[in-house]
Amino acid sequence: MRGSDQAEAPEQEINKESTVKKYVLLHYGFEKPTPEIMSAWSKWFGSIKDRIIDMGGHFSGGREVSKSGTKDLPLGLESITGFTIVSADSLDDAEKMAQSNPFISSIRVYEVMSK
Numbered sequence: 001m002r003g004s005d006q007a008e009a010p011e012q013e014i015n016k017e018s019t020v021k022k023y024v025l026l027h028y029g030f031e032k033p034t035p036e037i038m039s040a041w042s043k044w045f046g047s048i049k050d051r052i053i054d055m056g057g058h059f060s061g062g063r064e065v066s067k068s069g070t071k072d073l074p075l076g077l078e079s080i081t082g083f084t085i086v087s088a089d090s091l092d093d094a095e096k097m098a099q100s101n102p103f104i105s106s107i108r109v110y111e112v113m114s115k
Contacts, residue, residue, distance in 0.1 A: 020087045022053055022112040023094035027082040029105020030075035040102035048086060048097050056083035077105050085112070 031037070045052070059081050062073040073079065081104070088094035091111055098107040 020053075021089065022114075023086050023088050023091070024110045024112055025056075025084045025086060025094070025098050025101070026080055026108040026110070027084070027101075027103060028080055028108065029077045029103065030079050030081045031077075031104045037102065037104075044101050047100065051086045051088065051097065052084065053087055054085040056085060058082040 045055070059075075059079070061075055064071050064073050075081065086094060086097055088097065091109065094109045094111075098109050101107055
């Protein structure tokens, strides 16, 4: 019995993986982190840890490249400062996760379209 349970697990995992919807949470706004901000973010990540697909990361200054040229993008309140990829049942579900985030300025939520 035990052997057959183990044989079924990979197939179940594959099927589950193919039905998971992914959402990107784009974090906007930069404020120098304080211990209070870092603690709030840590608690938020802990509250959604079972839904995180990719912790993403924090961005530093960047550059925008367009037909009119390249310009530096310093960190500020209008900057994209990081991203997190999560699994959710719907855009509304992902929005609820974002609403509980201790964001600085805002979070934009986008569904990642599957192939």
